[in-house]
Amino acid sequence: MKKTMTSIREEFPVLDQQVYGHDLIYFDNAATTQKPRSVIDAVSGYYEKDNSNVHRGIHALSHRATEAYEAARARAAAFIGAGSEKEIVFTRGTTEAINLVASSWCNRYLKPGDRILLTEMEHHSNLVPWQLAAERTGAELVFVPVTGDEGLLQLDRLDALLAGNVKLFAFTHISNALGTINPVAELCRRARDQGVVTLVDAAQSVGHAPLDVSGIGCDFLAFSGHKMCGPTGIGALYGRRDLLEALPPYHGGGEMIRKVDLHRSEWKGVPHKFEAGTPHISGAIGLHAAMDYLDEIGRKAIYSHDRELGEYAAERLRSLRNLRLLGPPAERAGIASFHLPNVHAHDVVSFADRRGLALRGGHHCTQPLMKRLGLESTVRASFYIYNTKEEIDRFVEVIEEIQAFFG
């Protein structure tokens, strides 16, 4: 990293506080990351100087707001290696991006008996939209199984599954519940070989790893700004241009139309036909600043930092007795999820909270995965650029204290 650890921490104002008399250790980054000063300033600077609606007024402020909003789109395209900014649709986040495809693409192409392939490790937001689509279209859902506690996809089953009348394959890049890093490029290649359209849920990867959609070879990819130093309420769908152009709109309303009559309308071209209503302008501007910030540090550096912390935490946790660690034996993202047979996840999280340690306990919006592993919930620690090994040492101390307390 070009920046030092100290300088990175200082750029995140929220980290400089005590919680219940202890220095805050923020280990809930898979839920949402903290925001650096530059993102906070970009958002407030927009409201202080340029606030206006986009694509409407011809006054100076509206022009500036439109330019800034569209510049964020071009930045997002460059950030993920898309060929054109027309391939970036702004959404509220990963969830809305997936819903867009599950609605517009599935309604157009799926017939009864067609199949959508998912995996058993998906977040509810990459599962429920497809359930709704299946209900509407008569399509069926099928799943790539996971191996068990190590949380790998059973890829020997993939080609046979894909061959079974599958039209679309949607899967996560990095599992938020396990820390598994799926081989996205290989999965997309195998799907493409059988003419299957792919959607990658990149919520946990865009801000954590170098990522290039042309290298991955996916057709769609979804991500959220708030998990990569940006604001909440903004995210994007990448879609291959020819695919987006062929799709009907998702929502109807202002901004997305060219011409409106009482009984019918014509819409704009991509990507604007998918963006009905006043968009989250400040969010896009904040996301722009976040992408700049992440590239200043370097996503390669972020990736190795996160994985080093993930590995370190896994190694420390493996040495504790009475602890069931989930996730891959090697090549783990910055996520450590585990189960204590004698202590419920919520008791762990309440206790840790009083030690200034922000963890997550629950099913992590992956109830089918939990069920598959025979669990109700796990405790999860997830790391980011500002976290350190010293914080992990402290976290392990607190877990030991908790085990002794509930003993």
Next chain:
Amino acid sequence: MQDIADLYQAVILDHNRRPRNFGEMENPDRVAVGDNPVCGDHYTVFLQMDGDRIREITFHGAGCAISKASASVMTSMLKGKTLAEIKALYSDFHHLVTSGEIDEGNLSDLSAFAGVHQFPARIKCATLSWHAALNAAERPGEEPEPVTTE
């Protein structure tokens, strides 16, 4: 200074480790389920009744220390009580876990839950099995709809 020991009193830790009246009942008169889908806590409460008086009560299921200890203490206290008495006790208990104020002498071991009010996210854990028990006691029919907190 709020501390973690305010929440996890010795009585709670003990009931969590060794829950009383824990297990399914062979021939219950009434059964009710309490679920918290957010955290996955789920309990079933089994009752045998003499009129509107509880003769036997057990519970089964899984959840956090607060919910399990609360169910355990509750079952120890409800045996022999009438529906009206249970409602009055629940109202005192609810006041306790939302305010931290102990103003009644008959709370007994339930007063260990006074610290819960400092942890608003955990109030539902403390009241989950009570909702199920009240639901079972109030309704004569078998297997009412599961009650859910949140």
